[in-house]
Amino acid sequence: xxxxxxxxxxATALIMLSGTAIAQSPFDSxxxxxxxxxxxxxxNIGQLAGMAKxxxxxxxxxxxxxxxxxxxxxxxxxxxxxxPGSDNSAMADKTSALPDLWSAFPKVVEAQKMLVTxxxxxxxxxxxxxxxxxxxxxxxxxxxxxxxxSFRAEKK
Amino acid sequence: xxxxxxxxxxATALIMLSGTAIAQSPFDSxxxxxxxxxxxxxxNIGQLAGMAKxxxxxxxxxxxxxxxxxxxxxxxxxxxxxxPGSDNSAMADKTSALPDLWSAFPKVVEAQKMLVTxxxxxxxxxxxxxxxxxxxxxxxxxxxxxxxxSFRAEKK
Numbered sequence: 001x002x003x004x005x006x007x008x009x010x011a012t013a014l015i016m017l018s019g020t021a022i023a024q025s026p027f028d029s030x031x032x033x034x035x036x037x038x039x040x041x042x043x044n045i046g047q048l049a050g051m052a053k054x055x056x057x058x059x060x061x062x063x064x065x066x067x068x069x070x071x072x073x074x075x076x077x078x079x080x081x082x083x084p085g086s087d088n089s090a091m092a093d094k095t096s097a098l099p100d101l102w103s104a105f106p107k108v109v110e111a112q113k114m115l116v117t118x119x120x121x122x123x124x125x126x127x128x129x130x131x132x133x134x135x136x137x138x139x140x141x142x143x144x145x146x147x148x149x150s151f152r153a154e155k156k
Numbered sequence: 157x158x159x160x161x162x163x164x165x166x167a168t169a170l171i172m173l174s175g176t177a178i179a180q181s182p183f184d185s186x187x188x189x190x191x192x193x194x195x196x197x198x199x200n201i202g203q204l205a206g207m208a209k210x211x212x213x214x215x216x217x218x219x220x221x222x223x224x225x226x227x228x229x230x231x232x233x234x235x236x237x238x239x240p241g242s243d244n245s246a247m248a249d250k251t252s253a254l255p256d257l258w259s260a261f262p263k264v265v266e267a268q269k270m271l272v273t274x275x276x277x278x279x280x281x282x283x284x285x286x287x288x289x290x291x292x293x294x295x296x297x298x299x300x301x302x303x304x305x306s307f308r309a310e311k312k
Contacts, residue, residue, distance in 0.1 A: 029199060036195035040232070043189035047236060065233040072228045076196070077221040080203060 027086040031095050034081040037073060044069045045140060048126060052134045064127035070140065071119040074112075088153050101151040108151065114143035183242040187251050190237040193229060200225045201296060204282060208290045220283035226296065227275040230268075244309050257307040264307065270299035 044066040050056040051063055087099040101108055118139035125136035200222040206212040207219055243255040257264055274295035281292035 029202065032195055033199035036192035036199070039188055039192035040196070043185060043192070043237075046185065062236065065235060069232045072232050076225050076228050079221060080218060081199075 025091075027083060027091065028094070030081045030083055031086055031091075034078060035095075037076060037078065037081070040073045041070065041144070044073070045137075045144070048122065048133060048137055048140075051130065052137050058130040058133070060127045060129075063133055064123075067119070067122040067126035071116075071123050074115045074119045078112075092153070096153040096155075098151050098153055104150070108147060111143060111147040111150075114146055115140070118143045181247075183239060183247065184250070186237045186239055187242055187247075190234060191251075193232060193234065193237070196229045197226065197300070200229070201293075201300070204278065204289060204293055204296075207286065208293050214286040214289070216283045216285070219289055220279075223275070223278040223282035227272075227279050230271045230275045234268075248309070252309040252311070254307050254309055260306070264303060267299060267303040267306075270302055271296070274299045 047056075047066040048063060048070075051058045082097070082101070084102055086095065087097050087101065088095050089099050118136075121139050122133070122136040125132040203212075203222040204219060204226075207214045238253075238257070240258055242251065243253050243258065244251050245255050274292075277295050278289070278292040281288040
């Protein structure tokens with residue numbers, strides 16, 4: 001039991017940053033988590049897009065790793081990250097998620113399925129060669145857009 | 157080609173936030189990505205620890221999802237997220253990663269393997285019952301600590 005308590009202490013220390021946020025609002029922690037997930041998408045898509053656009057040299061190993069990462073990230077269960085009420089109507093400074101996201105839920109699930117399918121495609125193609133990567137990245141961008149266009153507030 | 161350009165445009169728009177950072181320092185984007193990954197760890201460990209400590213009621217479905225998420229996050233390839241030089245010696249405001257992390261690399265890889273093993277354990281146990289979750293979460297906390305104690309600067 002002592003070890004258990006100590007380890008939980010360590011785990012608690014690990015989440016201290018988000019713990020502070022939890023004390024402020026029950027939505028801070030899930031909002032941070034989903035934004036972290038988007039950041040991971042962004043980082044890996046950025047690597048792939050950089051190569052696809054010729055801004056950085058094509059590297060099969062880096063491209064494969066980024067594609068696999070995208071697939072892993074897209075497979076993460078987001079159920080706990082979008083609690084009802086965590087939209088931008090009362091917290092525009094913290095989130096760009098429009099209230100419609102919660103009322104049009106099947107459409108969001110479809111967009112998520114599109115993303116998973118697109119990541120399957122890019123996992124299969126990214127490590128082959130540059131042309132294959134360029135052919136597969138479009139579906140990823142479209143799946144991102146399918147959610148963002150409908151459910152994310154425009155940046156001001 | 158028009159569709160390709162448009163989709164790349166969308167992908168570029170997606171990474172605009174990190175794009176701004178890239179213009180500032182080549183390290184900003186990988187630092188944000190690894191911090192996002194840690195945030196995802198933290199969110200999911202937080203859900204599991206909350207149940208293990210009795211702060212929130214045990215829920216097998218939520219526990220399983222969080223455990224699976226941990227495993228997915230731990231499986232993400234971090235090669236591109238830790239470029240040499242992205243330590244806290246010149247950027248203490250942006251990262252807590254100590255320079256030792258890069259010179260003691262095998263130890264970091266071991267810590268990462270510990271985490272993957274620990275997530276296998278928690279994936280198997282978290283959805284069974286509360287006692288099983290409590291028995292498996294310790295190894296996760298220890299694997300986090302094995303890296304943080306050696307390679308993360310103390311919070312001030």
